[in-house]
Amino acid sequence: MASRPSFRDRAVVIRSYDFGEADRVIVLLTKQHGLVRAVAKGVRRAKSRFGSRLQLFVNLDVQLYSGRNLATITQADTIDYFGAQLIDDYDKYTAACVMLEAAERLSLDDDPFLYELVIDTLKDLQDTKRPMLVLDTFLLLAMKHAGWAPSLFNCAQCGAPGPHHAFHPAIGGASCGNCRPPGAAEVDPETLHIMWLISHGHESNATVAQAGEAHQLIRAHLQWHLERKVNALSVMDQELQ
Structure with a gap:
């Protein structure tokens, strides 16, 4: 089965809300793909790889996999933090x-x-x-x-x-x-x-x-x-x- 397409973009966090037991949906305003709603899996766990980066007022370089309704964030690197x-x-x-x-x-x-x-x-x-x-x-x-x-x-x-x-x-x-x-x-x-x-x-x-x-x-x-x-x-x- 073919893998889902992935893409990379610059994005600023617009808002977020809890999803399931440990995940969070992050609403991103991206540079090239408009508004993207994406799941950050396990981000609410204490040992999350990039939970602290997915906050308001953060400008990110993100890697995402497309999904039917929600994308999935697989990597997020901070470019600027304005908070x-x-x-x-x-x-x-x-x-x-x-x-x-x-x-x-x-x-x-x-x-x-x-x-x-x-x-x-x-x-x-x-x-x-x-x-x-x-x-x-x-x-x-x-x-x-x-x-x-x-x-x-x-x-x-x-x-x-x-x-x-x-x-x-x-x-x-x-x-x-x-x-x-x-x-x-x-x-x-x-x-x-x-x-x-x-x-x-x-x-x-x-x-x-x-x-x-x-x-x-x-x-x-x-x-x-x-x-x-x-x-x-x-x-x-x-x-x-």
């Missing part, structure tokens, strides 16, 4: 958890962009004093790559040039007065400009108030298009209130 600067800082930790959960929802097959963006964002979170801004930059770039970035200057409905004072995810972002739907948020046009800057890789000198407003707009747009809550975002936002 040391995150786990003792609540704001950085929660921002990183939101990023990983969002990355799982936004992942596409055979697309290295999101993997590279996750790694770059984990690096940026190491020394930042504004983790929420780093997270929001990630979310805007990831949504842009997925094809549903918010319109931040022109009206998302009719294309009328801005700046505009309203925003609603149902129409795709900024809204002019004529197209403004019920329930649209009243926003400072400078906040939309800040969102445009960070989504295009530029630095922003946003005030705390502007950064908070931008975060709420980005959060609303993300969850509207995902059609489900990002649980880690709810935890993060409870601390901001």
Whole structure:
């Protein structure tokens, strides 16, 4: 009988959960194979060969065997570990958890962009004093790559040039007065400009108030298009209130 195909890839651990008596399912965002769910056999035993490596915020070089429903991890070597600067800082930790959960929802097959963006964002979170801004930059770039970035200057409905004072995810972002739907948020046009800057890789000198407003707009747009809550975002936002 032919052996199952194996493959090697770079991957970052997105999440994990127990499986059976001693195994664990590791959800990996890989560079070349998209999202991969794989079993790490015996990883919960004290003498596991690589259990300590299969943790959140670890960038790995992994060898896997394909399976019908789950792959199997046969080798895992640590390339980078980002957790040391995150786990003792609540704001950085929660921002990183939101990023990983969002990355799982936004992942596409055979697309290295999101993997590279996750790694770059984990690096940026190491020394930042504004983790929420780093997270929001990630979310805007990831949504842009997925094809549903918010319109931040022109009206998302009719294309009328801005700046505009309203925003609603149902129409795709900024809204002019004529197209403004019920329930649209009243926003400072400078906040939309800040969102445009960070989504295009530029630095922003946003005030705390502007950064908070931008975060709420980005959060609303993300969850509207995902059609489900990002649980880690709810935890993060409870601390901001």
